[in-house]
Amino acid sequence: MSVPVLDPYGEEVTTERGATSPFAPVSLANAAEPAIAPPAGQVLHSPFAEAAVAAGDRDRAAEATDALLAELEDPEFTEALEALADEAAARHLKSVGTWSNDSEAPTLATADTTQWLEHLAGEADRMLGALEAYFGDRPADSLQEGELEAATGIDGFTDPADVQQLFFGKLLDKAKKLAKGAVKLAKKGLSVVGNLALGPLFGQLRQLVKPLLSRVLDTAIGKLPESLRPLATQLAAKLRGETGSHEEELADTFDRSLAELVTAPDETTAAHLLAELQPGGEDTYGPSAAHDLDSARARLARELTEADPGVPPVAQLEEFIPVVMAAMPLIRTGIRLIGRDRIVDGIAGPLSQLIAGMVGRDAANLLSRHIASAGLGLLGLETGGGDATLGGEGLAAAAEDTVRKVLTLPPESLDNELLLETEIQDAFAEAATRHLPAAVLRPELAEPGADGEHGVWLMMPRATRPCFRYKKYSRIIPVRITRPMARAVILSGGDSLERRLLEDGTEAWPVDGEVELYELLPGGGLGHVSAFESPDGPVAAAEEFEELTESAATVLAGNPRLAHVGHHGLPGRHRRPGSRYFRFRHRGRPVRRRHFLGVLFDLTAPQPVLRVNLVLGERDTHELAAHLQRRHFVQVVAMVRRLLGPAALKAIEHRLTRLLTKHGITVEAGAAARLAQRLVDGVLRTVSDQLPAAAATLAKAAQDPAPGATLTFTFGFADRAALAAGTPASDPAVTIRPGRHRD
Template sequence: MNTPAMVSPFAGSALRAERPAEPGADESSLPGLLSPFSISRLEASADDGELFEQLLAELEDEAFDDAVEALVDEAAAVHLTTPWDGEASDRDAQLEAWSARLLDESRRVLDHLEETFAGRTPESVTEDEIELTAAQARTDTMSPAAEQFLGGLVDKVKSGFAKVKSAAAAVARTGLGVLGRITGLGQLTGILKKLVEPLVTRVLNAARNRLPASLRGPAAALAAKLGLRAPETGREVAQDFDRQYAQALTVTDEAAAEDLLLSAADAGRPAGEDPVADLDAARVRLAAELAAAAPGEAPVAPVEQFVPAVTAAMPLVRTAVRLIGRDRVKRLLAEPLAAFIAPFVGRQAAQSLAPPIADTGLRLLRLEHEEPAVLGSEALVSTLEETVRQVVSLPPESLADDVRVAAEVQEAFAEAAARYLPPSVLRADLGEDQAEPEAGGWIMMPRGPRPRYRYRAYTHPYRVLLSRPAARAIVVSGDETLEERLLDDGVGAWPAEVEVQLFEAMPGTLRGHLAAAAGEDGTLSPDEFGELTPQVAGTLLQRPALGGRPGAGAAGALGTGGARPGAPATPGQRFFRVVVPGRPGRARRVRRLAVRVDLSGPAPRLRVHLRIGERTAHALATQLDRRAHTQVVAAVRRLLGSPARDWLTQRLGRSRALNTPRPMPPERRRALAEALAEGMTTALAKELPAAGPTLARAAQDPAAGLTLTFTFPFAGRAALEAGTPGTPVLAIRPGLRHG
């Protein structure tokens, strides 16, 4: 029986392939990814008790989570920008030095706390003393992310010590003995020192796109059955750290705590497997083979060898080749794809596929010395890679049917060709942006003698006159619009002339990779990059076709989701950076909103920190001088608009305190977010006449920006679960505070 003809995206061609005999399918399960702590959590959760859950909720610290995410991006930037031309161990030396410095400073702070308070009882040590002593221990100037991380460690000491003071009665009742045996601060710092090293190692693993060795092999099958996966984002690593710390303090005895700490250390072991680096090598090899191939010859063998390299970098589908069968891979993937690209192999033919590069793109991407034949061959490689990725991502039952696979190959290749090849070589119904005479193309980056491709860059930066309504409609980082960001960056006149740079994710892309390449001095914040959805591309560039596929958890039409710092982006996801000519990018951006649930007192409290940038703070101070209270409230209300409320809703869904033991329903989270935003606006309006001088002084303080903290009381745990807050208390402080 013959398979239906597959239609090439290149004008006038078709392909027929003989239907292969059906090979026996490999019956092995798709391997999952297993967190080293998930099984212990499942086994122990029934015995952890109320004390463990309380401590875990009290350890929740959004600033610490953000810091670990930022460390992943920072490590990724160090890893990508390290010059190397030898073995992989050479390129890791600078990254290891970076991690050693972070570990040394962490240990120095914890050691100093331990030595200073040796012999002191928990009751005799105050949080202010701990804070001051930790500050005195600092001897090195670190990056903003590292500084925030070290501050978070100190907060973990304070949280643990506070629980030691309050939990004696609970320990006596429940028999959870470790907390009851803690008599000094050194026991807490000892636990933290044992947990910090595996945390930093896991940060390095995430930055290098590697998983610990303990997550591979037989454990994968159990993970698949349980629906679990390995931590692969900075936030998950930070939350596992909290869980390990809480477990170490609430297990029954020191032996159990020591076993848990050993498990944490084992989970942090690096693995030698690096499928993303292997894919880099496979891309280079295939591009060279396509350029060297005889013109018009279908390169079946090179394409067939390339397919496993693509699937190996896709952990959740890496057994797809086994499911399809090698013979079917050749007949249904390699042979049709090789036939499609045959007219464009060889150096001369490949030149026609090289993307157009504007002068600004040449300078921005440093492409002056790149050969068109190389870029054209790489465009074919990108097209093949994207096709393979889309086809092998199909459900197993779809991969079992030859006709379905053939149809998917045809359509996936046509879509990929439209993304990466010039419109001039495609059928009339294809092409991303045919109407634009100066359209660019996507090039794998960064370039180098031994490439480590971590993203694609568009060769045509756009100069745009951006209106204020358009900027207001685009959400850059969850709780901040492009308008707010540009105002903070000093834009004072609209429409604003800006340059828009475009990027696309590949396997292993972190926003730290984008920041490392785009920031010439190496200090650019990953938060400079927003997600380029089709809706954003339409609003910002009037070219919706340039938008990429949304990342996991995308927030809304013009919002950003699936693009968190410290988390791998989805291949094919696209990003934008808006540059104001003459103004440098930010080295670190602080999230506008932060939420903290406090269960330590007799009644729950929820704090919302609203951080206001320096320029907006000065504008508020000017309005206060004029007693323009209405304008001040209106400005803050804009900051608490729809994007901020969407972000609050998502943040409340991540809160352990609000979602344990039962998750808060989505509609209740949304209602609570609305109540918080309205309560904040009303409280400011009510208190502004009396609090105006305090706000003005905070705005004029040398510390950058100011923070408005709204503390919402709840009548009890039931009121917290119901999402019914009381009237908030407002505190105004200079600087962008984390707590």
């Protein structure tokens, strides 16, 4: 039965199931080694089964690989890859914006970005080649501190904003870890390491750089990489999921490839491994799904602007929806079960009815004026308020969000007509609220912030239109934040906004600041955001932007609905379409991330070792040293306990889960959480028992020119079973080093 509803103009209209438009009444308003021939003469027959011998060799090789893999672990290498991918992504997008031919722009821009990365690969190859030739047959245990830098003519890498320096520095660190790990394996008696000479070791590292950078390019331009080679597929599937980024997968598979290459039992196996790592030969650098979506989005915006007023744009949406589907590979199961055409038809019809009231030139002009007014600070003089495409863009963005939200429904719901139409109505109302001004919405839909103003999400960057990779909230939100409020905002790795502000020099509360909000689009990354929003470029992507959780949105913006609802409580690395981030500015500059926790395994030791690094900033180091000097031991324990609160405990659990999974250590459900709690409890007992006697050492670290100090707590385990069970042999030993260390 038809149900009467009001259209955006207050007139009664009829839809099949009574879907309600979100608009208020106004006047126009995504291989086997060949057998080696035996020597001439008598052949002696061993009584042992060949399979048993081979199995023993394989077990030792696997043990050596896993131990070396743990030694190669380096979170900073992952961060260097993230910065590199961010820089490549930014270069690619900026290049796209310089070409007027839309059909050729992606290929031309990719050629520009490829050339830059090939130059970087050439420089890295020359650097590692120089190390290979310089060290030659020198044994790995002869490497001295600073030799690598001297051999390459590089006196350290001191500019963190230079991604090339950052990457080269991390490659040298990887070379040091490789040499150190080989020595440890030799001491452990794992003779499967074929050659402990430094030259060949560095040569093997050298052979992996080009394939790695090829995958970085894939990530940067939206061609998401498969695993580096088939043997790593299972690892990648376990690690990516909800907890890791593509760059984490690249770093993990790079380390495993290097470890397996170094521990390969013969040259044939090594050659086979290298062959699997080489990039495919075909050219896959045509337009990506994200670029296709750019074009479709622009086309829909134009068509909605040019459409006849009041006429549902069914045909236009039927052309647009499949492109959104192509940018959402995870919804293919539902498509196979129901059929693409049925899904398109089921969405296009109801959605077109909801949009019909706002199509046409007059409606687009009205929307554009309001959007331009709401985003005047972001759009500047570019639009002048008279650009009708803003209205079409807003409608297209709302339609795209609606389609993406609806396509996340289970197949059973997609196949239920009534449920589908209900979801479309609600999803479009929410999307319209995000992208369209309050003046054209029903009063109950407009969502004002803490200061009573309603903002909209604008497609960015405007300089590369129509190639958009993120959205920015139209309002820069002023906020006065008290110390309890800052303590409630939990950031990456278990840190808090309170500690960031204290490290930044804050002495008086409350603090006045500004909050900027961002959302990633398909094909978008923080590299795109930082390239157009930060003068420090891609490195800022890892230091300035934090995931907008519900608690952060509530405290900083007065509206929890501004948060990305798909977050998992571990901010910073998801970088998926729809992920939202914020940047907090204080005294005119962004508050930057600091790393204060690290968890690493050492599997080269006779028994497994786990190290927890507590990295203190300059302020915390001096405060802790002062408490120790005054014998305020309760305050010492209390301070460390505050640092290792619930958020830090969750971060340690997350890190343990990744490391245990990466090394194939099977644990029961909840074991990582229990181990994390035992580590924190052990740290606190050690702080209570050992730190009072280390007052002089900490005071010396506080006076050292290196900023901050690092407290390393070393836990020993009887064997891997004890590690899996989460039962350390005893409380940890603690060492204190000046400066911030994550090794």
